[in-house]
Amino acid sequence: MSLPNPDEIAAKAHLLPMLRAAIRAIETERFDQAEGFLDSILKQEPDFADALHLKGYIAFQRGALDTARQLVDQAIAKDFHFEDYHVTLGHILLALGDREGARNSFGAAIALNPKYNEAYIGLAHIFLAEDSVDSAIGALATARSSSAKNPETNYMLGYALMIKGDAKQAIRFFGLAHKLAPDIVRYKVGLARSLRDVRLKQPNPELVANVLPLLGEPGIEPRDLAPLIESAICLDPVFVALNPIDAMPGQAVAAVLSRPSCPDLLGITALPAWLKYGLVSHPKLERRLTALRRGLLAMAFNSPEALSRYESLLCLMAICGFQAEYIDWVSQHETIALTELAAKLETYSPADSPALFAVYACYRPLYQRHDVERLASASWPDAYADLKRIQIDEPLAEQRIATTIPALTPIEDQTSQAVREMYEESPFPRWHQPILGTPQTVSSRLRTALPLQQIPAEERLTPEILVAGCGTGLHAILAATSYAFSKVLAIDLSRTSLSYAIRKATEIGISNVEFAQADILKLGSVPRRFDVIESFGVLHHLRDPAAGLAQLVALLKPGGYMMLGLYSEVGRRDVVKARDLIARLRLGDSPEEVREFRRILPKHDPQLAARLSASSAYYALSDLRDLVFHRQEHRYTPQQLRQFINGAGLEFLGFEFSSPKALSGYRARFPDDPTATNLDHWAEIELENPDLFANCYRFWVRRKPD
Template identity: 35%
Template sequence: MSPNPQFPVWNRLLDESVQAMRQQRYSHTAALLHMIVGNGSRKARLWPHYRQALAAYAFALYRNGDIGQALVYQTQLLLLLPNDPEARGNFLLLLKAGVGRLPDSAEFRRVLHSVFARSDVGEYAVEIARSLLQDAVFSQAVELLLSAADTQIMRALRQGRLRALMQAPLFLQLLRGSLIPLPTFETALRRLRKALLLTYAAPGPAAESTRPGKLEWEFIGALAHYSWLTEYASAEDEQERTVVGLLRQQLEAGLSLPSEPSWQPALAYYAMYRSGLELSDCRAVFTQASVIWKPYLQPLIRDWRACLAERVLAAEIDSLTAIGGNISELVRRQYEENPFPRWQQDPVAHQRLTARRWLASFAHDLQLPIEFDGQVDVLTAGCGTGLEPISLVRQIQTGRYLALDLSRASLAYAKRMATQLGLADAIDFKQADITQLADFSEQFDLITASGVLHHLQNPLEGWRILTGLLKPGGIMLVSLYSEAARQTVVRARTLIAEHGWEATPERMRQFRQAILAGEYEALKPLLQWRDFYNLSMFRDLVFHVNEHRYSLPKIEQQLAELGLCFVSMRGLPMPLQAMYQAGFPQDSHGASLANWARFEEQHPNAFAAMYGLVLQKPGRE
């Protein structure tokens, strides 16, 4: 077969596009490549460099802010290269970047299933859930759960009409591994949970004549695991509470015999509503080596055993400082009761970079001390359950790494995960109060404080203390709440204060259900926050004991007082970055706080996930 006469033209266009991409002219790159791959030409598939051009086109569309089209062409690439890890990674990057509407095609769903068959669902729950809803049979089952009466749902369950939903592999994977932050799914799962409980566990002839099959047990186990991941955030009615109370009595009576035929099924039903760790003498029950747990319960039992191990670890955590002041003590108590997030995804980086190279990916033209070419000393102030420090040591070359938090429960989770991931010696976890570190003798090249300063009694004083621990020329990464982006949170906090509601599990569940039911129209935007779908995170979102919020002019003023220089923002989704660059082309690296303030005036919710500030302390003269 003679070569296609178009090949020389396509080769020239590809070469030109590569040059344009190196110059970061992504719009021009996309225009050039569109002439080759953008029209879906079948002839182009015979061209030897077609896959390279397809990958470059998807990337150029992404950098140009057109995430939806980038995802379409990345899907085409994966259909050609289903086993290519780089193509899979870029597909996940596009999902994470946020796309308004997913491609509605069988090809996209096939690629999605293939990718997540070998990936952690982690942060992609919304995209996966939306894709599931594009399947007609799955969507019909969800619609039935949303609209039918309880008796109709129970009848549908017995008739097997919900099996398409209950056996969907991606759905089961979601339930075992991630929150699903969509109100549709919460309502559907809450109603299905009730139907499962009343059909199979409630006393009476219906339960005696109906027994779950293998498929139902697998789903009940997955739903119990999901309830644990949400920390039992969904509301329940009196009928459910009565049955759950009877199940507890049955379990407590047979605690010494957890392998008895009736005990483990009862535990599975109970675990859809309550943690097994609430049962008497739970340590003796769940650590018995002689008990062979049912397959559908094993993942949940592993999580409970991990929690029991954390209780031992918490007592072993060293204290670096005392807890100073009433606010610090109240914050400590909150996170002892509700440590979060209970993350599971292993934050593995493809390779560890020097801190200089890592920072260059989101903070340009930095003048850094020589230490940033080697192992940097790092302090994380307010490390919570350890996701940030563990992720960071996976990404950059670190020397001394000190991670501090008020909560021993949070630190115990962090220490267990670090040990589990082979990083026990990489991070030094200690209990400490930032406000008590003024006389601490160590200094650090890099300090991170994500979501912690705004919970202090005097945030500026805490910030000043951390600035004193930063070496000259060092970098500080700080995340703070935006006043503009948290107006709905402010309304919720005001309502809570007016009613004097306490942060008890039952009160939080009732409040969440009222918001889901539309009783507080002004609070409806809270349904878009991932934090809404986990009880500890919901408490942190609207029931926190102490919260300060910021505007960018206020931050600029405080940076001047602290002697810190603003470098850039980090953590913004690619579409927002593209919008900023389009609005402020003379400041493409986003180095002006004044420009960011104008951007936020135009887009008040841009910093819903907090301001991510990259700051630098001036070096020695």
């Protein structure tokens, strides 16, 4: 935001305090207050260009694109020689789908000020939308030549370089953006994602120190950092020194841990943060933690007083195990010892013997003990506060929340009941920090998702969004923060999942989401209509996905949009093999049988085990259960998607990808299909690239206007 040019200042100096107040209000998103100041200014000076521009900027932020364009056009007519106005107009035109007009506006700003970074950033957005990555990099490099410390320029350059495939340079520029503006979530997320495939072959303390603060931050997905952090842990000298314990029985491990010379495990730089926030997926780290667990269990019987040295490690291991839902297999010897420990704890107090409770919590959740109310009301030492909160207080709070959740529909379908029961037992997924979106209008969100489509600009100022099948709330919170000024209804079959979602949303401060229990197969009876419906990874678990889709279509406003996620037949080929093996082994889907399958899979099919273990879903019980043990699933080919979509009277708009590479490859292969909507072509490409969609198609459809 800028003050008016010098020519206006003298004549309108008495209005500058209100203008400054409006700018401060805009910078803190107090738009109503800002508009009050601007209206007062315009009442006195109707032609005050900067006030018109700022009102246009507010209208743009609210999604009133036509109004925004009109106001900024007026500002430019009053004062053409102010580059801010042209950049704002460029972004408005870009949101309206007018790339050529936007290009001209950004060009006008550059003509007025050749060093104006924001104009080059705007051009880069156009070039990226047109798949001209090199042109985008060129525009951003020009911007950096005059201002290398603009964080947005560095971030955009990192993004463009990631698309180009130059991960090393992308990491550099994402890192610069984050260093220049460490509080901006997008910059943190960009840096984390650029490090996704980085595995250390030798220690790099400086890189690890820069990355560790990202853990636990909103928007950061720990799995993006897993290769880097876990490889750093495994290279640490303390970790290496303890390699022999991996093959030792529990008593021998306990003897090693009891030695005064045993190194401090929490001296491994990245280990504490990773146990608190990450999901252990490195085989060496997994073996080490299971060895430590059986050693600490043995110590609980032989030398319980020595456990006090390991209280911080115990709490972190118990939190880590809880988040993974204790997916690691437990030996018969440990099971016997654990049963004995569970009985002893009946007479122990957390105030006097907290370490013994922490040992137990490394194997089983405390909130499932029959004496949990006693443990909840007991006094725990400060060192165990996080363990108590995560394993007792929060689950009990969720149980209370579950009794308050409204039910919008009955759940009568037998398949729906079976699926609900599964998610009541294994709410999916457990998560620490949300993935947050950048607030956009519906049209802008669609253009971001579908850059090849001409999405009409429509003013949906307070869009109604439905998330059908929200699970534990991760998707609902993403939607609530992705659509500006939206109202979100998020429904799910499982009260356990919904209570987790409500607790997390409240904790984060998300107030524009309403959660309710409902069955999609009955949802058409709800007397509401929505601008956008998102249902990812849900319909394929219904007995009749087409019937579920028909219910959603009935709730979608004419001209409304829907994002769906459905399983790919090709992408889930390994899952199909796993399900066949599970059937042959006659395994059910109880937690014990999920752990047993994971233990014996390498013996039955080592290649399949290696491929499945490449997925983060392999390392948490509810995730693995959802991946290969689900009680109901349907899978599709692109041609079957066409039949599914057409049968519901919907228009296919295209697949959404996290990277533009897939669309670039498609357009090079099939230039006769500029919108990339020919599903026969996509079937051909998927057969050649079977992991293109991972295991689930993400695509958008539109209900045709009446």
